[in-house]
Amino acid sequence: MSEAILDVQDKPKAGQWISLSLQHMFAMFGATILVPQLVGLSPAIALLTSGIATIIFILITQFKVPAYLGSSFAFIVPITIATETGGIGSAMIGAMFVSLVYAIVALIIWKTGYHWLMKLLPPIVVGPVIIVIGLALSGTAVNMAMTIPAEGGSEYSLLHFSAAIVTLLTAIICNIYFKNIISLMPILIGIIVGYGYSAAIGIIDFTAIGDASWFAVPEFLIPGVDYSFQVTPTLLFVMVPIAIVTISEHIGHQLVLGKIVDRNYIKDPGLHRSILADGIGTFISSLVGGPPKTTYGENIGVLAITKVFSVYVILGAAVFAIAFSFFGKLMAVIETIPTAVLGGISILLFGIIASSGLRMLVDNNIDFGNNRNLVISSVILVIGIGGAKLEFNESFSIEGMALAAIVGVILNLVLPGMNKKEVDDGTK
Secondary structure, three states: OOOOOEOOOOOOOHHHHHHHHHHHHHHHHHHHHHHHHHHOOOHHHHHHHHHHHHHHHHHHOOOOOOOOEEEOHHHHHHHHHHHHHHOHHHHHHHHHHHHHHHHHHHHHHHHHOOHHHHHHOOHHHHHHHHHHHHHHOHHHHHHHHHEEEEOOEEEEOHHHHHHHHHHHHHHHHHHHHOOOHHHHOHHHHHHHHHHHHHHHHOOOOOHHHHHOOOEOOOOOOOEOOOEOOOOOHHHHHHHHHHHHHHHHHHHHHHHHHHHHHOOOOHHHHHHHHHHHHHHHHHHHHHHOOOOOEEEOHHHHHHHHHHOEOOHHHHHHHHHHHHHHOOEHHHHHHHHOOOHHHHHHHHHHHHHHHHHHHHHHHHHOOOOOOOHHHHHHHHHHHHHHHHOOEEEEEOOEEEEHHHHHHHHHHHHHHHOOOOOOOOOOOOOO
């Protein structure tokens, strides 16, 4: 990368600090509030916990890694399944166990290095699992875009579908035809334009905004207070295997971020520290009712474009996110966003998730002329998208993408012909 305008440890001037931090907050804003909207959690809690998790991440990584943590899309389906089977509290408990997996992985990496993890989670496993995550959500996105709730189910609405189309087209135009900071915020801009269009065609009820106070404490979900703490094998197998994807995503972000800011984050402060920080951020979030966290590509993109790498700018964005979470009127506006608008933006987002899995396979030159690769990817895709299930009894089953991820890891380990090539750790 070219020379930084502000390097990692540089502190900006006050006015510059505010504007740069707000820019980072808005870059993550759309995606971070979309996840809780889709799974029935509080957008305010998602904002609050994203700020807290980011501060925790920066502290644990010793102020060396300018990364922002937002809501993870990988957990949308697992949270939905966990909620349907045991209530929203089950999803929060599952997320806590995911954070425990992060801690265990971090400990093992600290003691033994990280190459075993690359062997366990190569692109031929992670890529198809990511594709499953995106495509498994495709039906949800389309239904949200073109239907409205009705008695006994839902009904098709061309009017609402038009709001979804406007939202989708706006996001596409921002992403394709703009090459500055606007291209990094297509989700937020798409939602804003879609909301404006929805207001114009009269499909928004503004009552909640008028009733909301300017200051409002986010809706916390505390274990033992708002829900009972109950762990089941099914819950664990729904949530925990998704760590396969999110840890791989985390490693990829650390490698890309390291190249952008000219640092080797795998070695210093170390992959074990960043994974642990990610896990603790997820634990704190789930402890109060927020979605699991992950480092955000949107904010890495902002760093690349602006060449402002200051960790203090990221800290400022985290503080703004925490402050905004108590802004009652804003949270009320978010709650009035039509389902069709969320559906329109989800069509693009879920498609991008699936496409990013394809990109991982392409970028790593995965040869599908090799029967081993063909078998692994094929089995993962059909099991995951087809919704295969291993049901041992009424209280214990493994299904969908969780089963697909586990099967993919096993096939990669047992089938002959594993690629022995050393994984690039960013030091070469």
